[in-house]
Amino acid sequence: MTHEEILAHLRQLPDILVPEDATGCPDLTVNVPPESLKSVALACREDAALGFDTLSCLSAVDGGDRIEVVYHLTSIAHKHRLVLKATLDRTDPEIDSVSEVWSTANWYERECFDLLGVRFRGHPDLRRLLMPDDWQGYPLRKDDVPPAEYHGMSTSREDPLKTPSAPATEDAQTS
Amino acid sequence: MEEQRMKTELKSLAELRPVTQPLEGEMVVNMGPHHPSTHGVLNFLLITDGEVMHKAIPHVGYLHRGIEKIAESVPYAGFMPFTDRVDYLGAMAANQGYAMAVEKLLGCEVPRRAEYLRVVACELNRIASHLVATGTMAMDVGAFTPFLHWLREREYLNDLFEELCGARLTYNYMRIGGVGYDLPAGWGDKLLKWLDRFDVIIEEFDRLITRNEIFVKRLANVGVILGKDAVDYGLVGPNLRASGIDWDLRRDDPYSVYPKFLFDVPLGQGYRGQVGDCYDRYMVRIAEMRQSSRILRQALYGLPEGEVRAKLPKKLTVPPGEVYARVEAPRGEMGFYLVSRGGESPYRLKIRTGSFTAMSIVEKLSAGVMIADFVAIFGSLDVIAPEVDR
Secondary structure (H helix, E strand, O other), X not given: OOHHHXXXXXXXXXXXOOXXXXXXXXXXXXXXXXXXXXXXXXXXXXXXOOOOOEEEEEEEEEOOOEEEEEEEXXXXXXXXXXXXXXXXXXXXXXXXXXXXXXOOHHHHHHHHHHHHOOEEEOOOOOOOOOOOOOOOOOOOOOOOOOEOEEOOEEOOOOOOOOOOOOOOOOOOOOO | OOOOOEOOOOOOHHHOOOOOOOOOOOEEEEEOOOXXXXXXXXXXXXXXXXXXXXXXXXXXXXXXXXXXXXXXXXOOHHHHHHHHHXXXXXXXXXXXXXXXXXXXXXXXXXXXXXXXXXXXXXXXHHHHHHHHHHHHHHHHOOOOHHHHHHHHHHHHXXXXXXXXXXXXXXXXXXXXXXXXXXXXXXXXHHHHHHHHHHHHHHHHHHHHHHOOHHHHHHHOOOOOXXXXXXXXXXXXXXXXXXXXXXXXXXXXXXXXXXXXXXXXXXXXXXXXXXXOOHHHHHHHHHHHHHHHHHHHHHHHHOXXXXXXXXXXXXXXXXXXXXXXXXXXXXXXXXXXXXXXXXXXXXXXXXXXOHHHHHHHOHHHHOOOOEHHHHHHHHHHHXXXXXXXXX
8 A cells, every 4th residue: 555545544543643644754654642552553453454463663762852652563464564653751751552462562662661761551571671670771861871880890991092101012922 | 081970779689570480399490691502692591390491581681782872973884884793694684774774864876786786795695694593503403513514605605705895794895875895806706606506505405404304303393483473473584484474575575676586485384394383494594595596696697887886975964864774684674763863873773683573482482392492492583692682
């Protein structure tokens, strides 16, 4: 289906509040209010004509004053793609989990929680994935400052290029 | 310049959610992170009742290097070597995916010769990667000889790559707008000679282990992934095709000059067991190597003359926009979601890898499975740790 057909089909589905397409992107992008994201996702998968049976990628972007969660959907049956975007408040980003719609969202949502701090309601096991379990902070946020040390290991070191040192002498030849 | 660092209170490990508490009669066995059979630095907590597992909990993150965060401070052209390290066995595909994402936003057209060279590089890389994947799968179930034979073949490939771009593994061959270097003199003939040799040797693979009774018994009907589960869990690449789903980005979401080439997409057919078992995943990879050899011949015969790189300014500034570009890497779909807000570095780069979703299905597959079978399952999924962690 072409972009126009997909959009027209999306607008017909029940429970969808005002999807608008975002122009300027090579992929068809639809902004969805966070409250209705899960029902839109379910409709995208269940509807026979849309048939988005797989979630290719789930990521989040720290947009400075907001956090956007981006869902890249692919239909293996019909060979078309769609991008859903939900904009969340940066101070308390929460959205419904879609791990019941596509099981692959389980780990992607854990990664978003780990790196950007987005909480997914209804996720079966929301805990850190890539960072250590007791890490503080969300590394991919733009204002994240890493801690000074982690379990006694310092996270900074002296810049070796800046240390004033005597001119290096040639080491004795090692065999 | 000294930066302000915060000292934060760290939670005590005892307060963390006890996911891994074993019940009465179970034991927790740690598999990894140093382990010859986990491909890369991965840890599994196996909750077992003797040899039979109740579940295998993966712990990833040992190889997390913050590549996506690094992308936000490195210029576009300078990020290319980092993509090599996302998947070191399929570095050409990673290079191509990133280059495609940036080129889509730039609106830059890649010269024809460069597109053909990209296909040659990617397919050659696919053969090299599948040689390692099937070789290590055989080694995991105890057949040590094939691994050495496969790697001997791969040495010829490494020599070819070294002549092409100077590196044996992390190539940094592609650039934004084309490829880095043209073919050296005589390289095409060397590759054709090697392909003639390889087409014969791949039959030797069959004689060595494919029909070996023990090999079949270890892999057939083990770790069956049904087609709908594979799609639901986001599997891609040979893992998805082995479960019977006919999906290959080179044919179904075509990019570069792949529409010009004739090739088949091998599917799992339950060769010696059920569709979607470990043996199917092995057979699909062997068949894909044959198809890659076919594409390579077509690409070499049809190689056009011309430049190998589009003319772009040294300091690349990409106009604002977002794009998701994906390629069929040896491990499946490798997608680059690139967000640009003008400027010389990406604003956000997300790398979607095939091994990430393959790791996520391991916990589901592991209920009621013996540890030895778990090794076979994990080897057949062809997971590369740096792809999972980035």
